[in-house]
Amino acid sequence: xxxFVALQxxxxxxxxxxxxxFLSMLGIVLGVSSLIATLALTTGIEIGTRQFMQQxxxxxxxxxxxxxxxxxxxxxxxxxPGRTLRDAEILKSSATLVSHVSPELAFGAxxxxxxxxxxxxxxxxxxxxxxxxxxxxxxAGRWLTDLDVERATRAVVIxxxxxxxxxxxxxxxxxxxxxLLLNGSPFEIVGVLPIYERxxxxxxxxxxxKPSRNRRGWDPFRGKNESVLIPFSTMFYEFxxxxxxxxxxxxxxxxxxxxxIGDLAQFRNALDQVRSAxxxxxxxxxxFDLDTREEWFDRMESSVRAxxxxxxxxxxxxxxxxxxxxxxxxxxxxxxxxxxIGIRLAVGAxxxxxxxxxxxxxxxxxxxxxxxxxxAALGLIxxxxxxxxxxxTPVMTFGGILFxxxxxxxxxxxxxxxxxxxxxxxxxxxxxxxx
Amino acid sequence: xxxxxxxxxxxVYRIGDQEIRALDHIDLQIDSGEFVAIIGPSGSxxxxxxxxxxxxxxxxxxxxxxxxxxxxxxxxxxxAGVRNREIxxxxxAFNLLAKLNVVANIELPLVYSSIPGAERRARAExxxxxxxxxxxxxxxxxxxxxxxxxxxxxxRALVNNPQIVFADEPTGNLDSATGEMVLKIFKDLxxxxxxxxxxxxxxxxxxxxxxxxxxxxxxxKREYNP
Numbered sequence: 248x249x250x251f252v253a254l255q256x257x258x259x260x261x262x263x264x265x266x267x268x269f270l271s272m273l274g275i276v277l278g279v280s281s282l283i284a285t286l287a288l289t290t291g292i293e294i295g296t297r298q299f300m301q302q303x304x305x306x307x308x309x310x311x312x313x314x315x316x317x318x319x320x321x322x323x324x325x326x327x328p329g330r331t332l333r334d335a336e337i338l339k340s341s342a343t344l345v346s347h348v349s350p351e352l353a354f355g356a357x358x359x360x361x362x363x364x365x366x367x368x369x370x371x372x373x374x375x376x377x378x379x380x381x382x383x384x385x386x387a388g389r390w391l392t393d394l395d396v397e398r399a400t401r402a403v404v405i406x407x408x409x410x411x412x413x414x415x416x417x418x419x420x421x422x423x424x425x426x427l428l429l430n431g432s433p434f435e436i437v438g439v440l441p442i443y444e445r446x447x448x449x450x451x452x453x454x455x456x457k458p459s460r461n462r463r464g465w466d467p468f469r470g471k472n473e474s475v476l477i478p479f480s481t482m483f484y485e486f487x488x489x490x491x492x493x494x495x496x497x498x499x500x501x502x503x504x505x506x507x508i509g510d511l512a513q514f515r516n517a518l519d520q521v522r523s524a525x526x527x528x529x530x531x532x533x534x535f536d537l538d539t540r541e542e543w544f545d546r547m548e549s550s551v552r553a554x555x556x557x558x559x560x561x562x563x564x565x566x567x568x569x570x571x572x573x574x575x576x577x578x579x580x581x582x583x584x585x586x587x588i589g590i591r592l593a594v595g596a597x598x599x600x601x602x603x604x605x606x607x608x609x610x611x612x613x614x615x616x617x618x619x620x621x622x623a624a625l626g627l628i629x630x631x632x633x634x635x636x637x638x639x640t641p642v643m644t645f646g647g648i649l650f651x652x653x654x655x656x657x658x659x660x661x662x663x664x665x666x667x668x669x670x671x672x673x674x675x676x677x678x679x680x681x682x
Numbered sequence: 683x684x685x686x687x688x689x690x691x692x693x694v695y696r697i698g699d700q701e702i703r704a705l706d707h708i709d710l711q712i713d714s715g716e717f718v719a720i721i722g723p724s725g726s727x728x729x730x731x732x733x734x735x736x737x738x739x740x741x742x743x744x745x746x747x748x749x750x751x752x753x754x755x756x757x758x759x760x761x762a763g764v765r766n767r768e769i770x771x772x773x774x775a776f777n778l779l780a781k782l783n784v785v786a787n788i789e790l791p792l793v794y795s796s797i798p799g800a801e802r803r804a805r806a807e808x809x810x811x812x813x814x815x816x817x818x819x820x821x822x823x824x825x826x827x828x829x830x831x832x833x834x835x836x837x838r839a840l841v842n843n844p845q846i847v848f849a850d851e852p853t854g855n856l857d858s859a860t861g862e863m864v865l866k867i868f869k870d871l872x873x874x875x876x877x878x879x880x881x882x883x884x885x886x887x888x889x890x891x892x893x894x895x896x897x898x899x900x901x902x903k904r905e906y907n908p
């Protein structure tokens with residue numbers, strides 16, 4: 248018997264008992280739709296998390312922080328100059344696996360607009376590398392350049408929160424070229440950064456809601472949005488001592504030193520390079536640490552994995568239950584069709600023809616259920632969006648659909664085996680006598 | 683040529699610890715072109731003999747050769763293959779599939795011998811037309827009279843062009859006029875060269891055949907030509 252004929256017979260059988268077939272599909276429909284929805288949900292969370300990781304600098308971002316010195320080394324502490332501009336220089340020249348190095352100076356200052364609005368914020372002196380290391384984008388204008396640092400220009404790039412506070416309602420493009428006072432000295436705004444926010448805050452803002460104080464009470468982008476960035480040299484001459492010439496690099500202590508690894512495949516080697524370069528400039532004193540995002544990101548990723556696993560597990564169980572539903576109906580269906588099977592056997596059907604036919608019916612029910620499940624999943628995802636509009640948007644992927652459908656078909660296949668074996672072992676004589 | 687050869691065939695059923703010898707050392711030969719009737723009261727073993735001859739079952743002991751196939755120890759699949767290719771079967775209760783129309787019922791044996799759809803249909807329609815069912819091709823069995831149903835069943839038995847056709851009480855569910863008509867079909871088939879084996883309990887019906895084999899208590903009691 249050809250596969251096509253068996254399929255035809257199977258589909259006719261399913262169509263002949265629409266309600267019963269639908270009932271037996273129901274478990275598969277629910278299982279597939281919840282599996283697809285769960286996968287879409289976790290994919291959404293995953294994408295949101297990835298975006299978030301990128302915005303906070305990515306895994307390539309490494310922060311060099313000061314470390315409390317150990318007791319044995321205490322006497323040597325003063326040998327180390329700490330984090331200085333020389334560190335940045337030596338990293339740039341000798342740590343080949345590091346692509347960008349951003350030394351920073353910081354200074355609390357009063358920032359004010361010409362029409363008198365003011366705020367007290369930390370301003371930072373940076374090199375152009377900062378925009379790469381911190382993954383900044385531009386809403387308007389330009390970034391600070393090497394020329395700005397060389398000439399110590401009075402140029403400033405401001406973040407979104409600053410722009411909102413000092414120039415409320417002014418379009419970002421119009422801000423470029425306006426003046427800003429930092430501790431009374433005039434600076435020209437050359438660039439404005441876009442708003443950095445999490446997916447959920449963006450969605451909330453899109454719907455015109457107030458960016459409510461978020462539940463976790465911690466905004467990872469607050470620092471980036473409150474940026475006031477001026478050239479490193481300008482900061483040094485204007486707001487720091489300025490008395491020291493910049494060429495005595497070791498005397499310029501940094502408030503922050505961050506860098507970006509060129510190639511993540513070389514992550515460990517790059518960290519080793521940085522560590523050995525810094526041991527030279529710190530004269531062997533172990534007073535620094537390399538702060539990476541690894542652990543933090545690992546934690547986020549493992550929580551995404553856990554979400555996917557638990558959701559997937561529940562959906563899988565419901566698919567198995569759906570499979571049992573199919574088995575139940577198939578068993579009922581064959582005991583109702585004993586006579587038919589007897590007739591088919593009498594005219595020459597072999598056991599394996601009957602087996603194939605029951606299997607095809609079972610798999611077809613599962614497959615049709617899975618297709619209905621895909622449609623149901625679309626509805627389910629819309630429902631989830633409506634119920635929790637501030638969460639990450641669920642993303643349905645082709646892979647997720649394929650996985651769910653294959654799993655459903657597998658469930659149909661497995662639950663067809665037992666009824667199919669029973670049907671194929673029927674004795675033609677007793678099957679024909681069956682009433 | 684011998685289509686059916688039985689040598690010392692026995693069939694024993696076991697119910698609990700009781701042994702029931704339904705057939706006891708049967709020797710039988712049926713040649714090509716014969717019209718044989720097997721008669722006997724109920725419980726005589728004629729149905730069991732019919733099932734063996736129709737390849738629905740294999741004998742417990744003895745040698746059985748049907749249409750050149752030695753089926754003494756055949757598996758169910760092997761029997762199914764012989765049923766499909768060499769044998770047509772007509773039942774008392776018609777045994778049509780209610781869900782299928784006339785053509786689909788008739789082409790059922792061809793479905794299991796992997797014949798392409800168009801050819802199946804053509805052959806089924808040809809046999810149906812020969813049996814006077816040409817206007818009923820797309821009807822369901824429920825829409826047909828008993829005689830028409832039995833003609834559909836005969837068409838199904840003939841569609842794979844078998845060497846031998848078995849009929850188990852083919853007139854049992856029919857009124858006498860329709861029964862006559864069905865018997866005439868078998869007679870005509872035999873006249874055209876088909877080998878027919880008819881099982882019945884009614885000696886009058888057996889009289890249409892050329893050779894009658896009477897079974898009693900699992901043995902051939904006598905054989906005669908009517």
